[in-house]
Every structure is written in C-alpha cells, then in structure tokens.
Amino acid sequence: MGDYKVWRVLSLFLLVVIAARGDLSYDFYKTRCPQAEKIVMDVMVNATLSDRRIGASILRMHFHDCFVEGCDGSILIDSTPTNRAEKDFPANFPSIRGFDVIDAAKAAVEKVCPGIVSCADILAFAARDGVHLSHGPFWDIRSGRRDGRVSMFNRVPLFLPPPTSNITQLVTSFAAKNLSKSDLVFLSGGHTIGFSLCSSFNSRLYNFTGRGDQDPALDASLAQTLKGQCPRPPTRVDPIVPMEKTPFKVDTKYFKGVLKRRGLFTSDSALLNDPFTKSLVIKSAADESFFLGNFIQSMIKMSELEVKTGSKGEIRKKCHVIN
Ligand code: HEM
Structure with missing residues (x-):
C-alpha cells in the first residue's frame, strides 16, 4: 500500500472513531x-x-x-x-x-x-x-x-461538597471532576447571584465549634446582621438571605465580599486559605473582565462533565421521569 492509501485508510478510521464517540x-x-x-x-x-x-x-x-x-x-x-x-x-x-x-x-x-x-x-x-x-x-x-x-x-x-468544606476538601472534590483550583475559584463566583436558606450557614452564627460560638472567619458585623435575619436553631422557620450585596446581578461583589470576610459559607471564606486561590479572588475582585472571561471557560468545562453522547443514555420524553 502506498503512503497515500495508508493515509486515507487511517483518516477514514479516525473519522469513524470520532463519529462513534458522538462528541x-x-x-x-x-x-x-x-x-x-x-x-x-x-x-x-x-x-x-x-x-x-x-x-x-x-x-x-x-x-x-x-x-x-x-x-x-x-x-x-x-x-x-x-x-x-x-x-x-x-x-x-x-x-x-x-x-x-x-x-x-x-x-x-x-x-x-x-x-x-x-x-x-x-x-x-x-x-x-x-x-x-x-x-x-x-x-x-x-x-x-x-x-x-x-x-x-x-x-x-x-x-457534592457541603458548604462547611475547607479548602482541601473543595480542591479534592473539584479535582475528582478534573476541575482545577482556578475552576474552583471562578465557579464559586456563581455565588455572585442568588440566595441561601439560613440553615445552610446557621452553624457559623450560632454553633461553630459546638459551644454556641460564632465563626471567627466571618465578619462580625455581617454575622450581626445575619443573626437579625436568621433565627437561632432549633426553629421551623428557615428564611432566605441574599448571598452578596447584588443578588440579581453578575458582578465582582461576591469576590469583594469574600475578601472582606463576608462570604456566606465556610466554603467561600476557604478560598482565602490557599495562596493561589486567594490570588485569584483578589484578581477577580479587581477586574470584572478577568473574572467573566474565566468564569465562561470554567462554566464550559463544568457543563461538559462526563456527558453521555452517541448511543449512551436516552432523550427523555418528560424530564422528571426516565422513559
Ligand atoms: C464550591 C462549592 C460550592 C458549595 C459548597 C456551594 C454551596 C451552596 C449553598 C449551601 C447554597 C445555598 C443553598 C440554599 O440554602 O438555598 C448555594 C447557592 C448557590 N450556588 Fe453554590 N456552592 C458551590 C459551588 C457553586 C457553583 C460551582 C455554582 C455555579 C457555577 C454555584 C451556584 C450557586 C447559586 C447560583 C446559588 C444560589 C441559588 C438560588 O438562589 O436559588 N455554587 N451554594
């Protein structure tokens, strides 16, 4: 077989492999x-x-x-x-x-x-x-x-890492999904929008080490405000609070808040406990286009995690039940 033929057979084979992967x-x-x-x-x-x-x-x-x-x-x-x-x-x-x-x-x-x-x-x-x-x-x-x-x-x-995770636990759970320390920081930036139930961080306010104390890593004045919004457990009411100052707007406020020790969860504050993740929090707080450009790249990585393509899985008729 001449070089040309070998090349053609090879490229045909590659095409078939790519099509079968159904990327x-x-x-x-x-x-x-x-x-x-x-x-x-x-x-x-x-x-x-x-x-x-x-x-x-x-x-x-x-x-x-x-x-x-x-x-x-x-x-x-x-x-x-x-x-x-x-x-x-x-x-x-x-x-x-x-x-x-x-x-x-x-x-x-x-x-x-x-x-x-x-x-x-x-x-x-x-x-x-x-x-x-x-x-x-x-x-x-x-x-x-x-x-x-x-x-x-x-x-x-x-x-899924819980909100009580420290930096080592966060890095490990992201690494298990092939996501880097950088991805961890930029994707945590998702907390630039939205709200949280008080129960998701109440222990930081009322019972951090099991002795009725407050988390020292949480800004004292934010803790005071949150105590006004979130009743001391046990309680059946579980209000929601904004996760940062502008919960309907994607911006750099989340990172600015984290830097001021005003991240709502232990997992937010934890980003300051590693020199590399901290440096990215500082950069993201200061430069919105740096954050947004990287957020998009990390979102694309996350949204392609372990996807099923080609002949795997199914197209559900209704999203809440398998066919
Ligand atoms: C790094 C690990 C993460 C932890 C521990 C974590 C934890 C949490 C918790 C506890 C809440 C509040 C839930 C509630 O009580 O209502 C929350 C809310 C939220 N999280 Fe995360 N999260 C993490 C990463 C992410 C990522 C990667 C994204 C998306 C890129 C994200 C986007 C959001 C959004 C948008 C909300 C607000 C949801 C709403 O308002 O309904 N989080 N997160």
Missing part, C-alpha cells in the same frame, strides 16, 4: 431542531419576569446535575417507590428550585421537535441563559448531551 458540537441541533435554544431562552425570559432569582436557581441546579453522574439531567428525575433520587437529597431538597421552569422549557421544545432535545441540554442552555438574564455574559454551548437513566440519593454526597 458534543455547536451545531448539534442546527438541522435537528434549530429553534431549540431560542425556545429555552424565551421560557427563561418569561420565568425571569415573575421571578428574578430563577437564573441563579437554575445555575445551581446545573452545577448539582453535572457533579453527580455528569451533566445528564439526573437531578431532574423524581423518586419512585423503588428508587430514592438525587432530587430528594438534603443538598437538593428543598433548596433547589426551578424544576417547573425546566419542565416548561422541555414541553415547549417537544411541541416543535418531539423526541430530539435532551433535558440535559435544556438545563445547560437554561443555566447559561439564567446567567445572561442576570446581567451576565452570554456564550455558545456545545450540545448533544443525552439524558441519564440513573439518579441515586446516595450518590449525591460522594460528589
């Missing part, structure tokens, strides 16, 4: 369902009109989806009599919100292109749109994610 692509729905992204954006625009927080809530839902079984819509699946799903794990229930919006987006897309667009892609689009509708940047997303058929309650704590 994500920018034009995945170009012929299959060209309206898909626009339909999701319209639903998000509508949802934002009645609920300015929805973008933040769906961004968080996407993070919780991607860290457990990859970005495959597993967080959307309801529990059944024989399976307790991710959705019901305490990190998700009751604080994850926006399932109704994803269902609405899926229903709207199904009307136009039945059986084509996955719930996993819809969630990735909606999270990106949520950031944009919160005065944040917009970026292109590769699609072709397929929906998972597995969603297990017990798998959530294996991958």
